[in-house]
Each structure stands twice: as structure tokens, then as C-alpha cells.
Amino acid sequence: MGKKVTVLGEVRDGALRNVSFEGVAAARKIAEDGEVVAVLLGSSVKDLVQEMIVAGADRAVVVEDEKLAGYTSDGYAQAFLAVVEKETPDAIIVGHTALGKDLSPKIASKLNCGLVSDAVGVEVEGGNVVFTRPIYSGKAFEKKIVTDGVIFASIRPNNIPPLERDASRTGEVTEVSAEIKDLRTIVREVAKKATQGVDLSEAKVIVAGGRGVKSEDGFEPLQELADLLGGAVGASRGACDAEYCDYSLQIGQTGKVVTPDLYIACGISGAIQHLAGMSNSKVIVAINKDPEANIFKVADYGIVGDLFEVVPLLVEEFKSLLVEA
Amino acid sequence: MNIFVLLKRTFDTEEKITIAKGAINEEGAEFIINPYDEYAVEEAIQLRDNHGGEVTVVTVGNEEAEKQLRTALAMGADKAVLINTEDDLESGDQFTTAKILAQYLEDKEADIILAGNVAIDSGSGQVGPRVADLLDIPYVTTITKLEISGETVTVVRDVEGDSETIETKLPVLVTAQQGLNEPRYPSLPGIMKAKKKPLEELELDDLDLDEDEVEAKTKVVEIFLPQTKEAGRVLEGELDAQVKELVSLLHKEAKVI
Numbered sequence: 001m002g003k004k005v006t007v008l009g010e011v012r013d014g015a016l017r018n019v020s021f022e023g024v025a026a027a028r029k030i031a032e033d034g035e036v037v038a039v040l041l042g043s044s045v046k047d048l049v050q051e052m053i054v055a056g057a058d059r060a061v062v063v064e065d066e067k068l069a070g071y072t073s074d075g076y077a078q079a080f081l082a083v084v085e086k087e088t089p090d091a092i093i094v095g096h097t098a099l100g101k102d103l104s105p106k107i108a109s110k111l112n113c114g115l116v117s118d119a120v121g122v123e124v125e126g127g128n129v130v131f132t133r134p135i136y137s138g139k140a141f142e143k144k145i146v147t148d149g150v151i152f153a154s155i156r157p158n159n160i161p162p163l164e165r166d167a168s169r170t171g172e173v174t175e176v177s178a179e180i181k182d183l184r185t186i187v188r189e190v191a192k193k194a195t196q197g198v199d200l201s202e203a204k205v206i207v208a209g210g211r212g213v214k215s216e217d218g219f220e221p222l223q224e225l226a227d228l229l230g231g232a233v234g235a236s237r238g239a240c241d242a243e244y245c246d247y248s249l250q251i252g253q254t255g256k257v258v259t260p261d262l263y264i265a266c267g268i269s270g271a272i273q274h275l276a277g278m279s280n281s282k283v284i285v286a287i288n289k290d291p292e293a294n295i296f297k298v299a300d301y302g303i304v305g306d307l308f309e310v311v312p313l314l315v316e317e318f319k320s321l322l323v324e325a
Numbered sequence: 326m327n328i329f330v331l332l333k334r335t336f337d338t339e340e341k342i343t344i345a346k347g348a349i350n351e352e353g354a355e356f357i358i359n360p361y362d363e364y365a366v367e368e369a370i371q372l373r374d375n376h377g378g379e380v381t382v383v384t385v386g387n388e389e390a391e392k393q394l395r396t397a398l399a400m401g402a403d404k405a406v407l408i409n410t411e412d413d414l415e416s417g418d419q420f421t422t423a424k425i426l427a428q429y430l431e432d433k434e435a436d437i438i439l440a441g442n443v444a445i446d447s448g449s450g451q452v453g454p455r456v457a458d459l460l461d462i463p464y465v466t467t468i469t470k471l472e473i474s475g476e477t478v479t480v481v482r483d484v485e486g487d488s489e490t491i492e493t494k495l496p497v498l499v500t501a502q503q504g505l506n507e508p509r510y511p512s513l514p515g516i517m518k519a520k521k522k523p524l525e526e527l528e529l530d531d532l533d534l535d536e537d538e539v540e541a542k543t544k545v546v547e548i549f550l551p552q553t554k555e556a557g558r559v560l561e562g563e564l565d566a567q568v569k570e571l572v573s574l575l576h577k578e579a580k581v582i
């Protein structure tokens with residue numbers, strides 16, 4: 001029997017994040033011949049609804065309220081729970097993003113249900129919805145099912161491919177009103193410091209630097225390469241500890257776990273904790289002066305050399321490739 | 326100030342993971358305080374030193390976790406509580422742990438509860454917010470700065486690289502992100518003192534909880550290791566030729582550019 005699955009569309013800077021469309025794809029799989037209902041929360045999000053339907057949702061529910069202009073745990077939980085109460089879904093999918101990580105445990109607690117966090121895959125096997133998720137920061141994986149209550153999962157960005165967009169799709173849009181009140185946390189200020197706007201966890205290309213980058217300025221050629229490829233810059237713990245860059249860039253067991261299409265490791269030796277954070281990337285390139293460096297063991301392609309020579313050459317070469325293309 | 330820290334014993338980050346009989350092999354592995362919980366312990370100690378009061382570290386686990394609790398006491402925490410579920414529970418999930426912790430904390434009148442934002446083993450990041458919800462107090466996750474003045478709590482929260490300044494009130498639960506502080510190493514006198522500090526051991530019965538009430542709502546059906554990646558090609562020749570070859574390989578063979 002088909003299931004009704006609600007999926008939260010996450011809006012950032014006025015646009016839907018890709019993980020929302022990946023969530024629709026996951027929801028579609030779980031729903032089988034059931035229904036996928038997109039949920040959008042915010043102060044003005046109605047215009048984005050069609051994108052969720054084009055991505056594969058059957059219809060959409062919107063909660064609009066001035067108090068939802070910025071994220072708060074209380075406000076978003078109240079709005080989302082109002083939708084859940086009305087729709088009584090069999091399953092719920094959200095992105096495992098900063099917002100989803102903060103919101104989903106509260107929703108699960110309120111619904112007194114289980115929650116599978118950080119899923120990278122979903123299959124329906126013998127009537128069970130089985131989620132695959134990394135444990136020990138990707139050193140191992142587990143398959144997990146929900147045994148009681150609503151099937152609830154947060155999905156890691158960049159892992160479940162979105163469905164092909166179908167611009168001819170249409171779907172009903174309904175508004176749900178929710179009483180947003182008694183918010184116990186107030187956002188006073190938001191300081192944007194993410195470089196260039198490409199989010200590390202969603203980036204298709206990551207250029208990461210380690211101790212070999214030697215200084216804050218040493219990240220400049222890496223940034224140039226990342227910008228050229230539409231990617232983001234990351235770092236090893238070594239580079240963060242040495243204060244060459246901010247901890248928000250750290251990739252590894254304590255830090256972000258990333259799975260881009262292309263990971264270029266520059267001057268990173270490849271400690272086991274770092275490998276845990278990036279070794280599931282699709283293609284890994286290692287650039288390091290030390291031919292014995294551990295990073296070469298997980299790299300698809302390696303260049304033994306000084307990153308300060310190699311990276312600028314790479315920039316030039318990619319530039320001419322991109323001009324040709 | 327009545328300060329509580331939620332702590333988990335985890336594998337050392339240096340450990341390689343192997344599987345034995347369908348489960349993660351713990352044989353001979355080194356265990357540590359979950360690194361994010363270590364930030365929580367450090368912050369709690371600093372709060373106590375600045376505002377007075379007492380720091381209690383709490384864990385749910387088995388008696389092996391005593392070692393990590395002693396480490397937290399050696400860092401400077403005042404009391405430790407081990408909620409030992411070994412005889413009562415075969416398995417649990419984040420719901421289980423949160424329910425137990427909330428039940429313990431319910432009558433403790435905590436001013437602030439600190440935890441790590443995620444455990445590096447199971448990696449779900451659910452327990453902190455779930456506990457806060459069960460206790461009906463606000464929470465802020467992944468914080469990198471914490472200031473308390475009277476009842477007012479100001480935190481800076483890491484949101485995928487952006488930082489949000491958030492204001493809330495005590496009592497509150499916060500989860501620590503890297504960058505919050507630099508956890509201290511236990512000093513030798515600290516280690517000696519820790520041996521005499523109170524470490525209370527409780528079981529579900531002591532918390533008036535039945536096994537049924539904390540039964541997991543999710544179940545692990547399989548654990549497996551990722552496919553080991555074969556080492557790839559280290560390119561050879563002149564550097565600029567290598568770079569040309571690499572770009573061509575990424576474009577034509579790997580097709581990622």
C-alpha cells in the first residue's frame with residue numbers, strides 16, 4: 001500500500017536548497033504509489049512551491065507567518081507540527097542540514113517517534129523502509145528501520161539523486177495556519193562568513209588545504225581553483241589548528257563529512273580522522289610533496305609536488321579547458 | 326549554578342573500525358570522551374569557575390564508562406552519574422537515551438545542560454534536543470560561544486559557516502561545536518582528586534523507568550564496512566605535463582569536470 005510522505009523544502013536566501021529536491025526523490029521512493037506532500041515554512045515562500053512539484057511532489061502545504069522569516073527551533077517546530085497534525089503522514093523527510101539537524105529531533109520527540117538521522121540511501125525492502133547511514137564518520141555504515149510510529153529520517157545533502165524535473169507537473173497548494181507563539185530563542189544577529197556562498201556540505205567540488213598550505217594567505221590559490229570550478233574550500237584539522245582558516249571549514253571526523261564529485265586534497269597528509277570525512281567522495285585528487293603521504297592511498301589520482309606550483313598550473317589548465325568547453 | 330553535562334564514551338578517533346559477528350568490534354579498542362562532549366565539559370567547568378555552583382557529568386552506558394566519567398572529574402567536574410543500563414537493555418536508540426536522561430534530570434532543577442552536538446560514533450545529534458524537549462526547556466545546537474548574565478543567555482551558533490547570535494533564558498540546553506573552547510588535559514592533582522569525587526551509579530529501577538517505556542523506536546538491521554578504495558594512480562613526468570594529464574583525466578576518464 002502506498003504511503004503519504006511529507007518532505008520539508010528548505011529555503012535559504014530566498015531559494016530552495018538542493019537537498020529539498022533530493023528529499024522529494026527519497027519521499028517518492030518511500031511513498032511508492034502513495035502521495036508526496038511538500039511542506040514549505042517561512043514568511044513568503046508560496047512562490048517556491050511549484051519548484052517542489054516540478055521536482056516530483058504531488059501537492060504542497062504552506063505555512064506563512066512573519067515569525068517564520070528566520071529559523072527558530074520553537075517556531076519551525078510549531079509550524080511543522082501543525083502540518084503533521086493536519087496531514088497525518090506515514091513518513092517524514094527533512095534535510096540533514098543545520099536546520100534539519102536542529103529541528104528534526106524536536107519533532108521526533110513531540111511525535112514520540114524514532115528518527116533516522118543523516119541517511120545517505122533509502123530502499124523499500126519487503127515492506128520495510130530501510131535507510132543506510134554512515135556511522136563512525138563513514139568508517140562504517142548501518143542499515144536502519146523505524147519500528148514504531150511515523151517513519152522519520154533526515155537525509156544527507158548530495159547523496160540521494162533528485163528526480164528529473166518535469167515542468168508540466170501541477171499540484172494543489174493549500175495553506176495551513178499555525179499559531180506561532182512563545183518563541184524561547186531570539187536570533188539577534190546573523191554574520192555570514194561562509195566564503196563565496198557555496199556550501200561545503202552541498203558543494204560538487206571541494207578544494208581542501210592542510211598544514212602544507214602554511215599560512216592564511218596560502219589558501220588563496222585554493223580559493224581561486226575552487227571559485228573557478230564552482231566549488232568550495234575546505235581544510236584539514238591541521239590547517240584549522242594552525243589558524244590558517246576557520247574551524248567551519250574543517251573536514252573530518254570532528255568536522256564536516258563531505259561527499260563531493262571531486263575532492264582535491266592539497267598539502268593534506270591524510271590522517272585517519274580526515275579520511276573519515278572525505279574518503280566517500282566520488283573522485284579524489286591528492287597533491288602532496290611527500291610521496292609516502294597517506295592521502296595517496298585513497299586518491300584516484302595523485303601528483304607528488306609542491307601545491308604552490310601545482311595549484312596555479314591547475315588553475316591555468318582548467319581555465320583553458322573551460323574556455324574550450 | 327546547577328550545571329549538568331551529558332557525556333558519551335566513544336571510540337578513539339584513531340581507531341580503525343572492524344566488524345565481528347555483525348557488530349562493531351570493540352575488542353582492544355581505545356575509548357575516549359566523545360570529542361564534542363569534551364568541549365561541553367570544559368565549558369561547564371569554566372561556567373562554574375565564573376558563576377559558582379556545581380558540575381555534574383551524566384552518562385548512559387555500562388560500567389566501562391566509569392573511566393570517561395573519571396576523566397571528566399579529573400578535568401574539574403564535581404560529580405558524576407553513571408546510568409547503567411547493561412542489565413536492563415539489550416539495545417537502545419536516541420529515543421531510549423534521551424528518555425532516560427530526561428527522567429534523571431527532571432527533578433534536578435538544572436540551570437544549564439551542556440552536551441556535544443553529535444557523537445562521533447552513531448553520529449545522529451538527536452539526544453540533546455530530545456532531552457530539552459522532554460524537559461520542556463529551550464535549546465540551541467552547535468554553539469561556539471556562550472555568555473550568561475543573570476537569567477539571560479547569549480550564544481553564538483555555527484550554522485554551516487554563518488554565525489547566529491541567539492538570546493535565550495535559563496534554564497537552557499546547549500550543544501557544543503568545535504571552537505567553543507580548548508578542553509584542558511586533566512592535571513596530575515586533578516587525577517588524584519577525581520578518585521575521591523562522588524560517582525553515583527543508577528539503574529532504570531532507580532529512575533522509576535520500565536524497559537518498555539524506553540524501548541527503541543528504530544532498529545539496526547545490518548552493519549557493513551565501505552568498499553575499500555584501491556589506491557589510484559600517482560602521475561609521473563614533468564610537473565606541467567602531469568597537470569595537463571590530470572585535467573584531461575578528470576574531464577575524460579572520471580568525467581567530473
